[in-house]
Every structure is written in structure tokens, then in C-alpha cells.
Amino acid sequence: MEFNKKIYGGHHGARKFWREMLPRIKFRNPAIPIEISRHEQAEGPSLLHIYTTAFPPDTSTNPATKAPTPPSSTPNAQNTLTPDTAKPEHTIDIRSMSELTILEQLIAKTGAEVIEMTPEEQEEWEEVQKFKETSERDRQTVRDKLMRERHEQELMRIARGDAA
Structure with missing residues (x-):
């Protein structure tokens, strides 16, 4: 997710999503790596990138090849499982969207289940x-x-x- 540090230029909804919705999503999904990029330009991008192929294939059936559990938090970009060269499966332009609209778009794109x-x-x-x-x-x-x-x-x- 990338957006401006201030709310100006249509970044208000992105900031509210980051402050209110993202902690709840992370609480329910601790294994999902999340990376936030905040910039200084009000005219800069406000995008939500969704990577669905960042995790290794499911190896839970064979314990010998089981992959390590992803980190529960992402203190820096080096700890995320999202490769820098990978292309996001979905990118949503979240400029001037409300936090609820962003959440609806995220659910629609990922097919997430509402708990x-x-x-x-x-x-x-x-x-x-x-x-x-x-x-x-x-x-x-x-x-x-x-x-x-x-x-x-x-x-x-x-x-x-x-x-x-």
C-alpha cells in the first residue's frame, strides 16, 4: 500500500484505511505480510497492491517440505515475502476513496471471507x-x-x- 503522509490530494481514505481497517485485517490474518509506503507528494500515487502469489506453494501435507511461517509483522521491506520484482496480481487506485470502499474493493479482488x-x-x-x-x-x-x-x-x- 502506498499513499501520502498527509490527507491532502485524495489520500484521506487511504490513511483512514491504514489506521482503522488494516490493524483489524492484520489481527485476523497475522501471517499475511503487509508493507506500507508513505511519501511526501500530495500528487503522488495512492495505490493498494495485492500480491496473491507471494507465499510458497502449500506444503502442509508433507511436513518435510513445509515452508517457514511468514513473519507476523513487517518491520522493513526485507522481511516481507513479496519479492521486489514480482508484479502485483491486483492494483487498486484508492485515491479519493473512503476506507469502506477500499475495504469492499479489497474483499472483491481477493475473494476474502468476512468474519x-x-x-x-x-x-x-x-x-x-x-x-x-x-x-x-x-x-x-x-x-x-x-x-x-x-x-x-x-x-x-x-x-x-x-x-x-
């Missing part, structure tokens, strides 16, 4: 959502209280004749 949340994960998700709602209400309450205090201080300053 539904387990009941435990669903409960955890609902708990996090309730926490976020409560946090927002609390933030608004604190903000309102602070604004009232500042307004009262301003009125007291005007009443004392300290206003400029």
Missing part, C-alpha cells in the same frame, strides 16, 4: 460504544461548566470596571 463478530466481541463492542457516548456527554458537561465559569468571570470583571 462476523462473536457474541463476546459484540458485547465488548457495545460496551465501548456506550463508553464513547458517556465520554462525549461528560465532555459536553465539562465544556458547558467551563464556559459558564468564564462568562461569570467576564461579567464580574466588567462589573468591577476592569474591562478594556
Whole structure:
């Protein structure tokens, strides 16, 4: 995946996909090598390259020829199983796409299976959502209280004749 470091020039969806969707994909698929390339040019490319032939052939039936497990993370390009000379099987231009559209394109191109949340994960998700709602209400309450205090201080300053 390659995109601009900033959101300008249509790279917003790519950045959100990288921050929100890619960690979830990596969590469910730890053996898939992922490489991210971020550049400085707003007019530069915003592409998602999909390599489906990066892994060696399946040798799980014969333990003597079993290939090593791919790394769970890709700290640098030298550790990925994607060869530099290999041509990607699919390339998606993700400029000006939303993160959900990018995910849909990725699923369509790879034929990936969408995994539904387990009941435990669903409960955890609902708990996090309730926490976020409560946090927002609390933030608004604190903000309102602070604004009232500042307004009262301003009125007291005007009443004392300290206003400029």
C-alpha cells in the first residue's frame, strides 16, 4: 500500500484505511505480510497492491517440505515475502476513496471471507460504544461548566470596571 503522509490530494481514505481497517485485517490474518509506503507528494500515487502469489506453494501435507511461517509483522521491506520484482496480481487506485470502499474493493479482488463478530466481541463492542457516548456527554458537561465559569468571570470583571 502506498499513499501520502498527509490527507491532502485524495489520500484521506487511504490513511483512514491504514489506521482503522488494516490493524483489524492484520489481527485476523497475522501471517499475511503487509508493507506500507508513505511519501511526501500530495500528487503522488495512492495505490493498494495485492500480491496473491507471494507465499510458497502449500506444503502442509508433507511436513518435510513445509515452508517457514511468514513473519507476523513487517518491520522493513526485507522481511516481507513479496519479492521486489514480482508484479502485483491486483492494483487498486484508492485515491479519493473512503476506507469502506477500499475495504469492499479489497474483499472483491481477493475473494476474502468476512468474519462476523462473536457474541463476546459484540458485547465488548457495545460496551465501548456506550463508553464513547458517556465520554462525549461528560465532555459536553465539562465544556458547558467551563464556559459558564468564564462568562461569570467576564461579567464580574466588567462589573468591577476592569474591562478594556
